[in-house]
Amino acid sequence: MTPRLAVRKTYKMYINGAFVRSESGRSYRPEGNADMNLPLGSRKDLRDAVRAARQAQSKWASLTAMNRGQILYRIAEMVDARRDEFQEMLGGKPRHAQEVEDTVTTFVWYAGWTDKFQAVLGTVDPVAGPYFTFTLPEPTGVVGIVPPPSHSLLGCARHLAPVLATGNTAVILAGDADTRPQLLLGEILATSDVPQGVANILTGSVKELLPWLSAHMDVNAIDLSGCPEPLLADAERNAAENVKRVYRFQPVAPLSPYVMAEAIEAKTVWHPLAR
């Protein structure tokens, strides 16, 4: 029997629950990989992603903590099911297998936190009077993420999972290296019951797109972990325009509940005591 022709894959970004090429029709070849074309996102792709994230946010935040946890756990299951594919894309070495294991662990770990972070990051405040005040963590809204490039898969996981766990929605700007693992993560998200628009993954030039992301007035927080030093000052200045929360973790965010504290707002409510 003659072997069939190879089915070559078209890698696509994940925006608003759909797999898309760039609106601009552009693509790029990562350095040292002349045989693959990956989508080169444009500012309009970014705009569409932010709009989708904004639209999805209130509903995602209003899901029960348990439901969000189930969905994050489902992401872990799906990554686990395709771990060989991930490992091969990452480079095929034992340390890459470890990166996939760590990614699975990350999603499981944050899945467990969805109904517990309120108790750690919120408080019953000590007050000198006949009433209570509670401080409750609430999602800040839409979070733009530039994940650290050192670990293409784990970088996404460690920076995305805490943002989703707390009820935020995310737009990931994955850069223009070999981003196949990040794009494959998009396929994972699409099969994990993550509602459309909740997590969006764009590839393309950080230099070109970061100014638009950091200046976007509908983005409430921005994770600049993967932002190259020369772009940092401008990104922070842009972010100040609408007082975005700005944070970075290097080389990669740790597994810690306090990572979740970066993209939350503290709401304090007052409640009288019964007499």
Next chain:
Amino acid sequence: MVTTTLPLSDVLVALPARIDTVAAEERAAALAKRSIKKESKLFALDLAIRCMDLTTLEGADTPGKVHSICLKAMHPAPNDPAIPSVAAVCVYPSMVSHAKEVLKGSGVHVASVATSFPSGQSFRDIKIREVEEAQRAGADEIDMVIDRGAFLSGRLDEVYEEIVQVKEACGSAHLKVILETAELGSYDNIRKASLIALAAGADFIKTSTGKLTQAATLPITLVMLEAIRDYAWKTGIRAGMKPAGGIKTAKQAIQYLVLLNETLGSEWLTPAMFRLGASSLLNDVLMQIEKERTGSYFAAEYFSEA
């Protein structure tokens, strides 16, 4: 505006209704793809605001809600004097006096829907009376609905006569005739209904009530604009156009303006000849103006509701 009524049969014979569906849809789609440069975009966005009929037609409308929408109509962006007022506020007849009170002296018109909006299924004398009352309460413009029941059963004369009578009842108020295109069934019917309304003396023809899920579309608007154009060629009488319903984004608004300019020319690019009926369009237009000015994408939370 000088308008007269013409015998219906003359108009329908002189201007047959045969629409090439594919061509109409292709042309509308092609015009919608025009790329608009930055300066033209700012002009179009400004014009879209000046041509807007800010609309609230809910069972839950209160004088308070109408009050706040009137304030929004006069000052869409209160901290920015460069942003113009909208053309009119469109309300139910019972809200006309409240709107009139707030808008007095502002140049913003009060438009009232009438004739048993949105279905139009009532008695002729009640519809006429409603128009008179709305006009007496201070409406500058009347948005009537045609009797689709009569139209679809072929009683075109009845539709025509009703519009003529409503036009009389309007007095000095401008008359916009809503065809409710989604219920007419075909482009041929939409053109025929447009011509009936124009022959009967409509100052404007309007696509929809906004109460059905299918509202204004570009091809439907194109068909109506061409009816206006052909009628103007034949008679010299120029009527205005108002697409309404489902126009939510600045991008759509610009597409309608391109269609208008390409079909009827720049003389129609004025609130006297063109209106956009919308309830949620204004904030998106304001957002796009801000984006063109500042160069960064904007967020809805910076603009007031209503």
